[in-house]
Amino acid sequence: FRKALRDKRIDFITASATGISRDGNRVTGVSLDNGETLEAGIVVNAAGPNAGKVAAFAGLELPVEPRKRNVFVFEAREKYADMPLLVDPSGIYVRPEGSVYLTGGAEPEEGDVAPDPKDFDVNWPLFEEVIWPTLATRIPAFExxxxxxxxxxxxxxxxxxxxxxxxxxxxxxxxxxxxxxxGHGLQQAPAVGKSIAELVMHGGYRTIDCTAFGYSRVAEGRAFRELNVI
Ligand SMILES: Cc1cc2nc3c(=O)[nH]c(=O)nc-3n(C[C@H](O)[C@H](O)[C@H](O)COP(=O)(O)OP(=O)(O)OC[C@H]3O[C@@H](n4cnc5c(N)ncnc54)[C@H](O)[C@@H]3O)c2cc1C
Known part of the structure; x- marks a missing residue:
């Protein structure tokens, strides 16, 4: 992708955005931590867990914050290569990944707040005390x-x-x-990228109408939930 974009004379800049300027109801530029300021006709906020902070640069509220999530890999004697992704009602999930298994989803709601941005320490007791017993109850071979x-x-x-x-x-x-x-942005990325590109190029959606995901619901405090996602 990078090479194809370079061939189309797209510039890549390695720097952090530190501010966004506005003129009334338009954003006009982005300041960077290397001292540069970029003029902008359109600004796309694609800052992942940092998105709420980046929206705030432009004086806009966005309820997006980081949340710490642990993923564990384990080996099992029993191989279930054709096992689908399974999600327990508790939110704990498990799926095969080649010859091993991936599991997670046990973070308790209580105390689930924005972490220190540098906190990437694994919570092993979550695996030992919560995930493992749940998996073993569902799938006895996972004892x-x-x-x-x-x-x-x-x-x-x-x-x-x-x-x-x-x-x-x-x-x-x-x-x-x-x-x-x-937690489900990877699988939606191709559609989101295309939709945003259409907004930038054409000023409207051409293939996938993402209006239901628009900011209006945030402004109105109207939740748009998708069930059974982890
Ligand atoms: C443990 C875990 C498991 C997951 N599992 C899945 C899964 O199975 N399936 C799935 O679909 N999704 C999964 N996700 C979610 C998925 O990874 C995210 O939803 C997706 O990566 C979001 O993509 P993004 O491009 O919007 O943001 P990101 O991939 O987070 O990229 C944001 C970028 O913005 C940059 N940035 C931030 N602030 C600034 C700034 N001020 N200036 C310049 N750049 C900035 C960051 O450096 C980063 O490069 C998982 C996430 C986690 C944490």
Missing amino acids: AIKPTRAWVGHYDYNTLDQNGVIGPHPEVENFLFANGFS
Whole structure:
């Protein structure tokens, strides 16, 4: 993708946005931590877990914050290569990944707040005390498993309804959101990218109408939930 974009003379700049300027109801530029300021006809907020902060640069409220999430890898004697992704009603999920299994989804609601941005420490007791017993109850063969690796990431968590916020701000129309995917943004990325590109190029959706994910529901406090996502 990078090479194809370079061939089309798209510039890549490695820097952090630190501010967004506005002239009334239009955003006009982005200041960077390297001292540069970019003029902008359109600004797209694609800042993942940092999206709420970036929206605030433009004086806009967006309920998207980081949330710490642990993913654990384990080996099991029993191989269920054709096992689908399973989600327990508690939110704990498990799926095969090659010869091993991936699991997570046990973070308690209580105390689930924005973490220190540098906190990527794995919470092993979550695996031992919560996930493993739940898996073993559902799938007795998972009594005998061996955890091998684990990592932590930060969800781009929409505190209103854990769903994407896509498209222009209703008043500041040249500020576009592509935010808040809350743990399911990877699978939606191709559609979101295309939709945002259509907004930039044509000023409206051409293939996938993402209006239902628009910012208006955030302004109205109207949740748009998707069930059975992790
Ligand atoms: C543990 C974990 C498991 C997940 N599992 C899945 C899954 O199974 N399926 C799925 O669909 N999704 C999953 N997700 C969610 C998915 O990873 C995200 O929804 C997706 O990556 C969001 O993509 P994005 O491009 O919007 O943001 P990101 O991928 O977070 O990218 C945001 C970018 O913005 C940059 N940025 C932030 N602030 C600034 C700034 N001020 N200036 C310049 N740049 C900035 C960041 O450096 C980063 O490069 C998971 C997430 C986690 C944490």
